[in-house]
Amino acid sequence: QLQLQESGPGLVKPSETLSLTCTVSGGSISSANSYWGWIRQPPGKGLEWIGSIFHSGSTYYNPSLKSRLTISLDTSKNQFSLKLSSVTAADTAVYYCARSIVVIESIDYWGQGTLVTVSS
Amino acid sequence: HSVLTQPPSASGTPGQRVTISCSGSSSNIGSDTVNWFQQLPGTAPKLLIYSNNQRPSGVPDRFSGSNSGTSASLAISGLQSEDEGDYHCAVWDDSLNGWVFGGGTKLTVL
Numbered sequence: 014q015l016q017l018q019e020s021g022p023g024l025v026k027p028s029e030t031l032s033l034t035c036t037v038s039g040g041s042i043s044s045a046n047s048y049w050g051w052i053r054q055p056p057g058k059g060l061e062w063i064g065s066i067f068h069s070g071s072t073y074y075n076p077s078l079k080s081r082l083t084i085s086l087d088t089s090k091n092q093f094s095l096k097l098s099s100v101t102a103a104d105t106a107v108y109y110c111a112r113s114i115v116v117i118e119s120i121d122y123w124g125q126g127t128l129v130t131v132s133s
Numbered sequence: 134h135s136v137l138t139q140p141p142s143a144s145g146t147p148g149q150r151v152t153i154s155c156s157g158s159s160s161n162i163g164s165d166t167v168n169w170f171q172q173l174p175g176t177a178p179k180l181l182i183y184s185n186n187q188r189p190s191g192v193p194d195r196f197s198g199s200n201s202g203t204s205a206s207l208a209i210s211g212l213q214s215e216d217e218g219d220y221h222c223a224v225w226d227d228s229l230n231g232w233v234f235g236g237g238t239k240l241t242v243l
Contacts, residue, residue, distance in 0.1 A: 052232070059135055060170075060178065060221055062232035073230050109177055113232075118225050119168050119183035120232070126177050 015039040017110050017124035025104075025131050031097040035110030035124060036090070043068050043088050048113050051084065051095045053106040054126075061106075065113065066093055100131045136161065137222055139235035146243045150210040153238045155222035157203050161233055165225045167205040169198055172237075173218040181220070182207060209240075217242045 021033035035049070042049060050065035064074040066084045074082050083096040097104060108129055112122040138156040145151040155167065166185045170178035180189050182198035185205065197208045205224075209216055222235040 050232070052234075059236040060223070060234040062234065065231065075231055076229065117184050117187075118166050119180060120170075120223065121180050121183070121189065123177040123179070 015112065015122045017112065017122055019108060019110050019124045019127040021127065021129070023128060023130060025100055025129060026133050027101055027131055028099055031095070031100050031104060031129055031131070033095045033108055033110075033127065033129070034092050035094070036092050037112075038091070040112075042086060042091050042093060046115050048115065049086070049093045050111055050113060050120075052109045052111055052120075052123075054109070055103075055106040063095065063097075063108075102131050105129065105131045135236040136226065136229070136233035137224065137235035139220075139222060139238045141236065142239045142241065143220075144241040144243055145209075145212045147212055147214060149212045150208060151212060151240065152209075153207045153220050153222075153240070155205045155207070155235050157205075157224060157233070159203060160228040161203075161224045161226040162200060162205055163203040164227055167198065167200055168223045169196075169205075169207045170221045170223065171216075171218055172221065173215075178221060212242055214242045216240060 016038045018036045025031045048067040051063040064084045066072045081098045086093045107126040109126045110124040169182035171181045172178045186198040219237045221237045226233045
C-alpha cells in the first residue's frame with residue numbers, strides 16, 4: 014500500500030522560505046506511470062494545485078506561484094520536496110503531497126497533510 | 134477564485150439522492166476527464182471518482198459521476214450521515230498545464 018508523509022516546519026516567518034519534504038513508502042517515485050505533486054488548502058477554503066514533478070525531473074508549476082517555487086526529486090531517498098520563497102500570510106495552509114497516475118489522469122494517493130503557518 | 138465552479142453547499146436527508154455540479158471550460162472539463170474527491174472533516178481528500186465515472190476499489194456504488202460538454206456532476210444516492218463533508222471536483226487543464234479544482238461543496242445530511 015502506497016503511503017505519503019509530509020514533513021517540515023509548521024511555522025515560517027514572513028519573507029522566508031517554506032520547505033517541505035514528502036517521503037514515499039510502498040512504491041518507487043521513479044515509476045514511469047506516476048508523477049508527484051503538492052496541493053494546498055488555506056484554512057476554510059478550497060484546494061489549490063501548487064505544482065507537479067515527473068520521474069524524469071520535468072516540472073509543471075502553478076503560474077501564480079512559479080516565480081517563488083521549486084519542486085525536486087531525491088530518488089535515492091524516495092522523496093520529493095517543495096520550496097516556496099518569500100512567503101506571506103497568504104501562504105498559510107495545509108500542504109498535501111500526492112501521487113498522480115498518468116494513464117487515468119487522477120490523483121489517487123494523498124499524504125495526511127501538514128499545516129504551515131506564516132507568522133512572525 | 135477557483136477555475137471550476139461548484140455550489141458552496143448542498144444538503145439532503147438520509148436515503149435521499151443529491152447531486153453536486155462542477156462547471157468548467159473547453160480547456161479542462163471539455164477536453165480531459167474529471168475526478169471527484171471526498172474530504173471528511175479533519176482529513177485529507179480521498180479519490181471518489183476518476184475518469185468521469187469510474188470508482189476506485191472500495192468506493193460504494195452509491196457514488197456516481199457523469200459529465201456533458203464542459204460540466205460534470207457527482208450523484209450520491211441513499212444518502213448516509215457519514216457522507217457529510219466536502220466534495221471537490223478536479224481536472225487537468227491543458228491551457229494551464231496543471232490541475233484545477235472547484236471551490237468545494239459542503240454536503241450536509243439533515
